[in-house]
Amino acid sequence: MAPSSGTDGAYGPGALKRPKRSPGRFGMALVQGCAVLTVAVLVFIIGYVMVKGARVMTPGFLLGSPEKMGREGGIFPSIVGTVSLTLASVIIAAPLGIGTAVFLTEYTQEGLFSRIVRFGTESLAGIPSIIFGLFGFLFFVIRLGMGWSILSGSLTLAAMMLPTIVRTSEEALRSVPDVYKETAYALGASRWQTVASVVLPTAMPGIVTGVILAMGRAVGETAAVIFTAGSSLRLPKSIFDPVRTLPVHFYILAREGISIENAYGTAAVLLSAVLLVDFAAYYILHRISKKRPVARR
Amino acid sequence: MKGEKMASMSRLQAESQVENRIGGPPKVEAQGFSFFYGKTQALKSLDLTVPENSLLTIMGPTGSGKTTFLKALNRLNDRVPGISHSGSLLLGGKDVYDRDVDVATLRRRVGMVFALPVPLPMSIYENVAFGPRKRGVSSKKRLDEIVEEALVSAALWDEVKDRLDSSAHNLSGGQQQRLSLARVLAVDPEVILLDEPTSGLDPISTLKIEELLRVLSERYTVILVTHNPVQAARIQGEVAFFYMGELIEKGPAASMFVRPKDKRTEDYITGKFG
Amino acid sequence: MNRKEKFAEVVLTVVGLTSVAVLALIIFFIFREGAPFFAEVGLGSFIGGTKWSPGKGQFGVLPMIAGSFFVTLGALVIGVPLGLGCALYLSEFAPKRTAAILKPLIEILAGIPSVVFGFIGLTVIVPLIRDRLGGPGFSVLASALVLGIMILPTMVSISYDALRAVPQVYREGMLAVGANRWQAVTSVVLPAARSGILAAGILSMGRAVGETMAVIMVAGNATIIPGSVLDPVRTLTSNIALEMGYAAGLHRQALFATGVVLFVIIGALNIVARSFVRNRVR
Numbered sequence: 001m002a003p004s005s006g007t008d009g010a011y012g013p014g015a016l017k018r019p020k021r022s023p024g025r026f027g028m029a030l031v032q033g034c035a036v037l038t039v040a041v042l043v044f045i046i047g048y049v050m051v052k053g054a055r056v057m058t059p060g061f062l063l064g065s066p067e068k069m070g071r072e073g074g075i076f077p078s079i080v081g082t083v084s085l086t087l088a089s090v091i092i093a094a095p096l097g098i099g100t101a102v103f104l105t106e107y108t109q110e111g112l113f114s115r116i117v118r119f120g121t122e123s124l125a126g127i128p129s130i131i132f133g134l135f136g137f138l139f140f141v142i143r144l145g146m147g148w149s150i151l152s153g154s155l156t157l158a159a160m161m162l163p164t165i166v167r168t169s170e171e172a173l174r175s176v177p178d179v180y181k182e183t184a185y186a187l188g189a190s191r192w193q194t195v196a197s198v199v200l201p202t203a204m205p206g207i208v209t210g211v212i213l214a215m216g217r218a219v220g221e222t223a224a225v226i227f228t229a230g231s232s233l234r235l236p237k238s239i240f241d242p243v244r245t246l247p248v249h250f251y252i253l254a255r256e257g258i259s260i261e262n263a264y265g266t267a268a269v270l271l272s273a274v275l276l277v278d279f280a281a282y283y284i285l286h287r288i289s290k291k292r293p294v295a296r297r
Numbered sequence: 298m299k300g301e302k303m304a305s306m307s308r309l310q311a312e313s314q315v316e317n318r319i320g321g322p323p324k325v326e327a328q329g330f331s332f333f334y335g336k337t338q339a340l341k342s343l344d345l346t347v348p349e350n351s352l353l354t355i356m357g358p359t360g361s362g363k364t365t366f367l368k369a370l371n372r373l374n375d376r377v378p379g380i381s382h383s384g385s386l387l388l389g390g391k392d393v394y395d396r397d398v399d400v401a402t403l404r405r406r407v408g409m410v411f412a413l414p415v416p417l418p419m420s421i422y423e424n425v426a427f428g429p430r431k432r433g434v435s436s437k438k439r440l441d442e443i444v445e446e447a448l449v450s451a452a453l454w455d456e457v458k459d460r461l462d463s464s465a466h467n468l469s470g471g472q473q474q475r476l477s478l479a480r481v482l483a484v485d486p487e488v489i490l491l492d493e494p495t496s497g498l499d500p501i502s503t504l505k506i507e508e509l510l511r512v513l514s515e516r517y518t519v520i521l522v523t524h525n526p527v528q529a530a531r532i533q534g535e536v537a538f539f540y541m542g543e544l545i546e547k548g549p550a551a552s553m554f555v556r557p558k559d560k561r562t563e564d565y566i567t568g569k570f571g
Numbered sequence: 572m573n574r575k576e577k578f579a580e581v582v583l584t585v586v587g588l589t590s591v592a593v594l595a596l597i598i599f600f601i602f603r604e605g606a607p608f609f610a611e612v613g614l615g616s617f618i619g620g621t622k623w624s625p626g627k628g629q630f631g632v633l634p635m636i637a638g639s640f641f642v643t644l645g646a647l648v649i650g651v652p653l654g655l656g657c658a659l660y661l662s663e664f665a666p667k668r669t670a671a672i673l674k675p676l677i678e679i680l681a682g683i684p685s686v687v688f689g690f691i692g693l694t695v696i697v698p699l700i701r702d703r704l705g706g707p708g709f710s711v712l713a714s715a716l717v718l719g720i721m722i723l724p725t726m727v728s729i730s731y732d733a734l735r736a737v738p739q740v741y742r743e744g745m746l747a748v749g750a751n752r753w754q755a756v757t758s759v760v761l762p763a764a765r766s767g768i769l770a771a772g773i774l775s776m777g778r779a780v781g782e783t784m785a786v787i788m789v790a791g792n793a794t795i796i797p798g799s800v801l802d803p804v805r806t807l808t809s810n811i812a813l814e815m816g817y818a819a820g821l822h823r824q825a826l827f828a829t830g831v832v833l834f835v836i837i838g839a840l841n842i843v844a845r846s847f848v849r850n851r852v853r
Contacts, residue, residue, distance in 0.1 A: 024753020028664050034656025035665070038723055039673060042680045045691050099586035107583055109378060120591035126774075126841035127597065127834070128781025130808050134815070134830050135597045138604060159593045166590065179415040183477075186373055187428040188405035188484055192579040197427070202418055213682075220684025223783045223812060251686045251784060254693060267687055278682045282675060 046271060053268025056261055062269070066233050066249075072259075075266055077235040081150075081243030082219060082273070084236060085229060088154035089161060089218050094211050096158070097165025101207075104166070105173040106195050125163035132160050133227035141228055148242040153229030160224060161214040168210025172203040205288035209281045216277035220270065222247040246270040324349040324518040325370065325488060329384035332362070332369050334377065339365040341542040342384060352514035352534035354550070355522045358570060361539040363522040367490045369393075370520075371407040372400050388488070405432060408481030412493040414473035416465030421457050424465045424476055428484035443483050451479035452509050471502025478509070489513065491521040495528070507532050526566050530554045538562045601834060605827035612821075617828060623794040625814070625822040632829060637796045638711075638804035639780055645715025645800070646722055646779040651772050653719070654726025661727070662734035663742075663756050674731070681724035689785030692717035697789055706801030709791030714804065717785050722775040729774060733767020734760060766847045773844035777837050783808040807833050 064074025100117065108114040136156030146152045176199050184194040230242030231252065246266055253263040325347040332340040340362045347353050355363045368374040369386055372393060385392045393403055405428065417424050425444045434440055444461070448454040453475040457468070465476060474494055481489055491510070495503040507528070510519055514534065523529055529536045530550055537547040546553065546562045557563040564570060609617065612630055620631015657677070661670045696716055701708030737760050745755035791803020792813060811826045818826055
């Protein structure tokens with residue numbers, strides 16, 4: 001076979017020499033360039049924010065309260081606000097999301113009912129955050145009278161996180177080997193017993209990773225939060241108090257031009273939090289899948 | 298070639314002791330039992346009797362309905378959508394498909410061991426205790442007793458008694474399979490089903506388990522499925538040959554392998570197919 | 572024992588219905604708040620009107636529709652080729668080690684909050700455009716650039732999955748007849764993954780249309796139909812977010828009506844995208 005266009009090392013390096021101007025060269029370089037550019041953008045964004053924000057990152061900044069509408073002082077209330085809001089959302093969304101996933105995988109056959117539920121979750125996934133914000137405002141803040149509060153904000157955020165948690169939990173549950181379930185059933189266990197003692201524990205790492213990732217997304221959420229949790233700079237005392245989360249504070253600082261420096265600092269803290277959460281999720285997933293035991297012969 | 302194989306078969310059973318367990322009341326009985334996965338018929342009007350406390354080996358090529366029969370007996374097939382059956386399948390005289398049968402209880406009375414040893418992701422102790430726990434036993438003392446008894450019966454106790462709390466995954470393949478057996482024994486079954494239990498094991502573990510099954514058949518009704526006719530011959534006891542959803546022939550291993558009544562049986566034994 | 576089973580089943584069924592319930596609530600409340608507006612002002616003058624002056628009772632959102640349209644278009648022009656190229660590289664050409672590092676890295680890009688993107692746009696891109704290309708800097712171009720970068724993770728991720736789903740035999744078949752990798756990919760793999768990539772594009776479009784905060788920071792938010800890429804612009808989403816804080820009465824209803832329009836557009840996009848994904852699988 002005449003090597004008119006080379007075989008690209010498919011039969012071992014140097015098996016047949018690749019001619020100098022093979023037609024794919026430019027194309028491959030192009031896509032490689034795309035990847036490089038994409039990664040470069042990412043690195044630039046993170047690096048830029050971190051470097052510029054580092055200047056402002058003093059313990060006083062992290063622990064102090066904002067003064068002069070944020071022009072000076074720290075961002076402690078925002079940190080507290082972000083943490084409490086995110087935690088509250090997870091506490092609400094996780095059981096609901098995991099429960100829905102369990103329902104879809106173990107309690108229904110593929111029929112009309114499961115398709116309705118799935119339609120619900122997938123549609124929810126596509127709704128932009130501002131619509132959630134509007135909804136949260138109308139329903140939680142006004143209709144249910146919760147006002148601008150951690151409660152309203154976390155309920156809204158929980159609704160946003162729901163589809164993600166359902167999707168990742170479902171994947172984790174489906175990856176539990178069928179034999180585990182068959183074994184449990186063959187021993188006389190009932191459906192709930194099998195789910196609770198075999199399926200859920202096995203799927204837990206994947207489920208937890210999904211929840212953590214959803215949490216990471218929620219930390220950075222702005223549009224939905226502004227309309228439901230408010231933008232008060234005061235330290236929240238209860239879940240009925242309004243809060244200004246980090247992204248909201250950051251947004252206000254930047255857009256109103258109050259303090260670009262502090263904006264960088266806030267952004268750096270926010271970014272660190274998000275990255276931390278993401279890394280935690282990947283770390284857990286990696287650790288557990290490494291530990292996942294395989295039967296020896 | 299055929300002559301040689303048959304000669305070695307008769308040598309096998311000549312060297313061993315043929316146990317003929319035909320006595321005892323029927324424990325499992327299929328009467329005209331047919332089973333369908335949707336439109337496909339997996340079992341064709343099966344008539345089969347398995348006496349109490351006996352050992353039956355079902356052999357046959359892939360797709361002959363052996364596993365379907367097992368899973369019909371403990372109704373594990375219920376989990377597959379679109380199944381149907383006709384005829385009756387009796388356990389101790391009662392049809393397992395009767396409306397008032399509690400499936401979970403049925404599966405306690407009819408235990409099953411799968412081809413791949415699958416330890417549940419827990420400790421050895423927890424694996425064995427799983428069944429009894431789910432059936433409501435909660436006293437630690439009682440569970441300890443049950444676990445020990447089961448592991449002893451499965452000939453695994455001595456090897457694991459000092460590490461009951463370690464993960465079951467650390468056991469070897471043969472040990473895991475005996476663990477699966479112990480799990481089943483822990484719920485005090487009447488019938489033990491085994492679906493190609495030694496197909497993934499080394500020869501020594503295989504022999505150990507076969508010996509164990511012979512011992513267990515004195516107290517339980519043991520039905521095991523294999524695709525390897527040599528194993529069926531080796532185990533002795535009753536042998537049933539399934540082919541394409543039908544029971545072709547059944548009898549003591551000795552006579553089946555020396556003088557098979559049906560040509561298909563002979564072809565299968567001599568390796569013409571399967 | 573049986574009671575516990577029943578209880579678990581009931582609880583899980585109810586839980587399973589939460590997402591449907593939430594969806595229903597969202598649709599109900601948004602539409603209820605926005606619908607009276609349509610009765611009052613009429614769909615035609617709303618969508619076709621070119622003047623948005625709530626103070627004077629004028630509620631034409633055409634400039635915002637145009638804004639969303641152009642900005643999204645720009646984002647797709649930038650983000651789709653870049654994302655697809657990246658996915659191609661990761662899936663087909665990158666050495667395994669490199670891909671294993673890059674892919675999670677790009678997924679991290681997905682986690683960066685939108686306001687951070689907007690901020691970088693504000694502090695880096697806008698001045699750049701203003702100095703080099705003229706205009707206020709706050710422009711369609713700036714928004715398109717920022718949004719284009721934001722949809723990259725989605726585009727890369729879903730395209731990558733689509734490419735990976737193409738059976739290995741397709742590639743091997745081409746290689747076996749002497750084609751090199753690039754030819755194999757362009758003539759066989761890409762076409763095979765076509766519908767998945769299309770779905771990726773449509774989903775990215777949905778994300779771009781729905782993005783709010785980042786766009787507000789770089790778009791300039793003038794309520795005019797943009798004449799060039801350097802003109803400031805306001806999108807549908809920005810409109811809602813900017814004015815919701817102080818809107819009242821009919822004005823507020825108009826904003827909710829905008830939400831309804833947005834909802835419908837994105838809903839349609841998602842349904843289309845999902846039909847592509849559904850058709851591809853099996």
